[in-house]
Amino acid sequence: MKYPMVKDLMVPLSEYAAVPEDATLYEAVMALEKAQAAFDHTRYRHRALLVLNKNKQVIGKISQLDVLKALEPKYERVLGREGMAHSGLTREFMKSLMDHYDLWSGAMSDICKKAATLKVKDFMHKPTEGEHVDEDTTLNEAIHQLVLGQYQSLLITRKQHIVGILRLTDVFAAIFHLIKACARND
Numbered sequence: 001m002k003y004p005m006v007k008d009l010m011v012p013l014s015e016y017a018a019v020p021e022d023a024t025l026y027e028a029v030m031a032l033e034k035a036q037a038a039f040d041h042t043r044y045r046h047r048a049l050l051v052l053n054k055n056k057q058v059i060g061k062i063s064q065l066d067v068l069k070a071l072e073p074k075y076e077r078v079l080g081r082e083g084m085a086h087s088g089l090t091r092e093f094m095k096s097l098m099d100h101y102d103l104w105s106g107a108m109s110d111i112c113k114k115a116a117t118l119k120v121k122d123f124m125h126k127p128t129e130g131e132h133v134d135e136d137t138t139l140n141e142a143i144h145q146l147v148l149g150q151y152q153s154l155l156i157t158r159k160q161h162i163v164g165i166l167r168l169t170d171v172f173a174a175i176f177h178l179i180k181a182c183a184r185n186d
Contacts, residue, residue, distance in 0.1 A: 004174050006142050007135035010156045010164035013058070018050040019120055021059060025070065026115040028062060048153065050165065051124045058155060058162040060124030070123035071114055132157050133166065139174065142166055 017035030019028045028049050036045045051060035069075045133142050133154045145154060146168055156164040 003178070004139050005135075006133055006137045006139065006154075006156055006166055007164075009139070009170045009174055010135065010166045011170070012164045013050070013162065016050055016165055017046045017048075018052050018058075021051050021053055021119075021121040021124075023051075023120050024116055025067065025118040025120065028067075028120050029115065047167075047169075049120070051120050058127075060121070060126050061153070061155075062120055062124050063152060066123055066125055070118055071111060127155055131155055132162075134158070135163060139171070143171060143175075146171060 015035075017032045019031045023031070032046060032049055047064055049062045050058050051062060053059045128149075130145060130149050131151055131154055133145060133156060135156050135158050142154060145151065152168050154166045155162045156166055
């Protein structure tokens, strides 16, 4: 059985939702909607955006969580940039943080104003070295990076240039199809 390589599963940059670093949150939402409408409907829809500098180089990513945290800037005080994932906090404690820091008290009423003024460069995630992988990397190694880093995607490189994105959803779909093929081969 032939196993896919990273380049076989990646979404090329030309097909991925992207915005310039000086775009507003509103412009980013519109770009994501446009990319989702144009994307091949046999694959999972985009759940993130890439942020490009003036030279059209990828300098960041914006996830759904990044948008939600940007709409309520007080999260920065509570969570820092990394959040509290997997910290074993109870729902009651999390609720008390919401009450104590007055989270979301006015965020929804200001959503339109925030969407028009927030710049994506101010809340984007800047990918680390661990979020890059060469296009000729095996699927095994990419899965290893996704799991250890708990990433939703990896940026795919060719000679130090980002050429695409490998999404966790596409990796899972490939694994799903490999598992299904096992039943046919038995």
